Structure formats: C-alpha cells, structure tokens
Amino acid sequence: MLILGFESSCDETGVALYDPARGLLAHALHSQVAMHRDYGGVVPELASRDHIRRTVPLLRKVLEESGHSLDEVGAIAYTQGPGLAGALLVGAAFAEALATSLGVPTVPVHHLEGHLLSPLLSARPPRFPFVALLVSGGHTQLMRVAGVGDYELLGETLDDAAGEAFDKTAKLLGLGYPGGPALAALAERGTAGAVKLPRPMLNSGDLMFSFSGLKTAVLTQVRERSLSEQERADVARGFQDAIVEVLVKKSLQAVKDCGLKQLVVAGGVGANRELRRQLDARAARRGIAVYYPELEFCTDNGAMIALAGALRLAAGAVPKTAGGFAVRPRWPLAEISG
Ligand code: ATP
Ligand code: MG
Ligand code: FE
Numbered sequence: 001m002l003i004l005g006f007e008s009s010c011d012e013t014g015v016a017l018y019d020p021a022r023g024l025l026a027h028a029l030h031s032q033v034a035m036h037r038d039y040g041g042v043v044p045e046l047a048s049r050d051h052i053r054r055t056v057p058l059l060r061k062v063l064e065e066s067g068h069s070l071d072e073v074g075a076i077a078y079t080q081g082p083g084l085a086g087a088l089l090v091g092a093a094f095a096e097a098l099a100t101s102l103g104v105p106t107v108p109v110h111h112l113e114g115h116l117l118s119p120l121l122s123a124r125p126p127r128f129p130f131v132a133l134l135v136s137g138g139h140t141q142l143m144r145v146a147g148v149g150d151y152e153l154l155g156e157t158l159d160d161a162a163g164e165a166f167d168k169t170a171k172l173l174g175l176g177y178p179g180g181p182a183l184a185a186l187a188e189r190g191t192a193g194a195v196k197l198p199r200p201m202l203n204s205g206d207l208m209f210s211f212s213g214l215k216t217a218v219l220t221q222v223r224e225r226s227l228s229e230q231e232r233a234d235v236a237r238g239f240q241d242a243i244v245e246v247l248v249k250k251s252l253q254a255v256k257d258c259g260l261k262q263l264v265v266a267g268g269v270g271a272n273r274e275l276r277r278q279l280d281a282r283a284a285r286r287g288i289a290v291y292y293p294e295l296e297f298c299t300d301n302g303a304m305i306a307l308a309g310a311l312r313l314a315a316g317a318v319p320k321t322a323g324g325f326a327v328r329p330r331w332p333l334a335e336i337s338g
Contacts, residue, residue, distance in 0.1 A: 001074030003313070004062075004098075005306025006055070008091030009083025009111045010137075011042045013054040015255045017066045017073075020310045024121060026066035028058040029296075029302040031193055033178060040177050048086035055094050057303075066100065068187055073104060077309020080108035081328030082138075086174040088327035096325045105319030107309035112333045114304035115147060115266040118293040126291040128263045133251045135275075136267030136299075137178075139164035140247075141333075142207050145264070148315045154254050155207025160244060162269045165211035169218050169239050171298030173232055183236050184272050190230075190237025195244040207250050207257075214242055238275055248278045255288050264291045268299040 002025070007014035016027035032050050036042050048268045063069060070145070078095035083197045095179020117134050119125060129146040131154070140157040157164055160168065161178055175186065200210045220225070221235050249270075255263050263283060269275065270292055283290045297303055313319060 002009055002072050003306050003310045004059075004073045004076045005109075005302045005304075005309055006076070006299055007079040007096045007111075007302045007305045008051045008087050008090045009081070009086060010054070010300060011047050012300040013051050013065065014301035014305065015055065015058040015062045016306040017062050017068060018303070018306035018310050019044045021315060024061050024307070025068065026062045027301065027306075028061040028065070029301055030054045030058060031080040032231065034257060037177050040171070042084070044084045044086055050089055051087055051090040055090070065303065070102060073102060075099075075105050075107055075309065075313060076102075076314075077109050079111045079114065079305050080326075081111065081331040083111055083124060083329060085327060088213060089201060092325055092327050097161075098184060100322050105321050105327050106325075107312055107319050108325070109244060109305050109308045109312070110331060110336050111300075111305075112139060113151075113180060113336060114144065114308045117148070117262075117308050117311060118266050118297045118301075118304040119264045120311075121297055121303055122291065122294060123185060123309055124263050124291075126289070127158070129258075129260060130139070130262035130264050130291070131251070131255045131258055132264040132266055133247065133270075134267050135162045135247065135269035137167065139267065140211070142251060143333075144254075144258050144260075149313045149317075149336060149338050151333060153334060154252065155209070156255070157209040157211060159210050159213065162211060162247065163267065163272070165215055166269065167199045168215050168258065172215070172218050172222050179223040180268065181271070186233050186276070187236040187240040187274065188233070189336050190233035192237060192241060194234035195238030197238045198269060199242050202246050202249060207254050209246060209250065214239060223279055228267075240272070241286040244275045244278050247275060248282055251279065252282060252286065252288065256286075257299050261287060262289050262291065266293060266298070268300040271295055
C-alpha cells in the first residue's frame with residue numbers, strides 16, 4: 001500500500017509517494033522563495049494561491065517519476081498544522097478531496113513530527129530512542145524521541161527561533177530574504193573572534209534558549225557606523241559562532257542528561273555547515289553519533305509528511321475516513337505525544 005504525502009504549511013509545496021516496504025519512491029517540491037523575496041517575508045495570501053497552482057503539477061510529476069498510479073495509493077497524509085491557515089487549507093482540502101474520490105483514508109500529520117522523523121529517510125537512519133534538536137524558521141526545541149508519537153520536550157527557545165534569528169540578522173546586514181543561507185555564506189568569509197557577541201543562556205543550567213538579544217547585539221554593531229565588506233563578514237561570523245556554540249552545548253547536554261548516544265538534527269538550520277562541523281567534532285569526542293536529514297529534507301518537504309503518515313499508520317494510528325476536516329494553525333507538538 002502506497003502513501004501519498006502533501007506539505008503546504010508555509011512557502012513550500014511538497015508532494016511525495018512513500019512505500020512502507022521500499023521507502024521513498026519519488027518526491028517533488030516547489031519553493032515560493034523567489035515570489036516572496038520582494039516583500040521581505042512570506043505573504044500568506046500569495047502563499048495560498050501558489051499552493052493551489054503547484055499541487056496538481058507536482059502530483060503528476062511524482063506519479064510519473066515513480067511509475068505508479070493513483071489506484072495504488074492506500075492512504076493520503078497531509079500537514080494539518082501548525083502553519084499558515086490559508087496555506088494549510090489548500091493542502092488539506094486537496095488531500096481530503098482526492099482521498100474521498102479514491103475512496104482511501106487520510107492521515108493528518110503534525111508538521112514538526114515530519115521534521116523530527118525526517119532523518120529516518122536517510123540511508124543510515126538513527127534508531128529510537130534519540131534526542132532531537134529541531135531548529136527551523138519557527139522553532140528551536142530539544143526533544144527526547146522514544147518512538148513514533150512519543151516525544152518529550154526537554155527545552156525550547158523563550159523568544160526567537162534559531163532560523164528566525166538568522167533571518168532577522170541577515171536583514172540587518174542587508175542580505176535580503178531568506179537570510180539564513182546568505183548569512184552563513186557571508187560568515188564563511190569572516191574571521192573567528194574578530195567580533196565577539198554574547199552567548200545567550202549558555203550557562204543557564206537548563207536546556208532553554210534565547211536568541212532575540214543576539215539580534216539586538218548585531219543591530220548595535222551595524223548602527224554605530226557603516227561596515228566594510230570584511231567587517232560585515234566578521235559580524236556574520238560572530239553571530240553564527242555564538243548561535244552555534246549555544247546550540248551545540250545544549251544539544252550535547254541534553255543527550256548526556258537522557259543517558260543516550262544519538263542526536264538527530266532536524267529543520268532548516270540543520271543545513272548550516274558550521275553547526276554540523278562543530279557538532280560532529282564535539283559529539284565524536286563523547287562517543288555520540290549525530291544524524292542529519294539529507295539536505296533536501298532539512299527544510300519543508302512532502303517526503304517527511306508521507307513518512308510521518310506511514311509511520312503513524314504502522315504504529316496503529318486509526319486513519320481518518322471521509323467527513324469534515326479542519327486545519328490547526330497553532331498546534332503544540334505535546335498534544336500528539338503519548
Ligand atoms: P517551522 O518548521 O518551524 O514551521 P519553517 O518550515 O519555516 O519553520 P524550515 O523550512 O525548516 O523552517 O527552515 C527554514 C529556516 O532555516 C529559515 O529560517 C532559514 O533561514 C534557515 N536556514 C536554511 N539554511 C540555513 C543555513 N545554511 N544556515 C542557517 N540557517 C538556515
Ligand atoms: Mg519554508
Ligand atoms: Fe518546517
């Protein structure tokens with residue numbers, strides 16, 4: 001039985017076809033980044049309209065690439081939340097309508113569960129239990145993952161998410177949208193230690209984070225005078241080093257506290273090269289294995305939603321049959337953890 005997955009919570013339309021026996025068969029993605037760039041951020045109404053335009057062509061592409069047809073689909077997973085209400089509604093309405101027409105059930109999926117489980121799509125997947133660092137545009141959380149649907153929140157950010165801090169700081173440095181990857185690229189040219197920024201909550205003794213002060217520290221730097229290209233790179237480097245140091249220290253602390261040996265990194269900031277370098281080096285010294293999703297599965301995608309749906313079904317979740325449906329723009333992950 002094949003599982004079709006749809007992701008439309010924000011500015012990426014993702015479709016994927018997953019076979020519980022053979023793994024991912026095909027997936028396709030359209031990112032709206034270029035469309036939103038002129039506005040410096042995601043415009044919800046434009047996002048919804050674009051999901052409408054993209055879904056059917058992406059579905060056709062996935063079917064064609066996989067060599068399978070819709071009659072082989074046994075269930076349809078889709079992102080029910082959290083995310084932008086209008087964007088979620090497009091994916092949910094499409095998935096529910098398609099499921100009704102095919103006479104198959106649906107599996108509404110929590111977007112963050114998709115991110116959390118995405119490293120299981122790798123050729124060398126982690127095994128339960130593990131600690132997960134979820135670092136995305138909207139979230140920064142450390143979680144103990146004991147199995148599918150068994151998540152314990154260990155710590156999270158009190159204010160900005162790590163990706164949000166990257167994006168906002170990039171804006172301050174005039175790097176455009178979305179700033180995370182651009183800031184990381186600029187930081188590669190910066191000199192370590194040239195600009196020393198605070199490490200918020202590094203020694204707080206718990207697993208909580210706070211990143212909004214870091215952005216303010218950068219604002220102070222750029223406000224004082226106009227920076228040369230090298231100085232901008234040094235500020236970017238200082239910012240990235242600060243955020244990476246805090247993420248690395250607390251993640252390894254969480255793994256130790258839980259008495260585990262595996263750390264999974266999920267979400268868009270997990271693509272950051274410096275974060276990977278530091279984590280790999282320091283984890284290796286402690287005998288901890290670090291797992292990352294493939295780069296294409298770090299940010300939003302349909303494959304992680306199809307996978308989460310398949311794993312939920314395999315774990316005995318009762319799929320939803322025809323009837324009404326709702327999206328959940330705000331939806332704490334704790335509500336699906338048992
Ligand atoms: P959420 O899943 O919490 O709703 P999201 O889906 O918007 O948020 P993702 O798609 O997982 O988040 O990740 C996007 C974020 O990752 C953006 O903030 C982006 O700037 C950041 N990001 C992507 N690549 C990098 C990188 N190389 N370095 C730092 N940040 C990055
Ligand atoms: Mg996105
Ligand atoms: Fe996401």
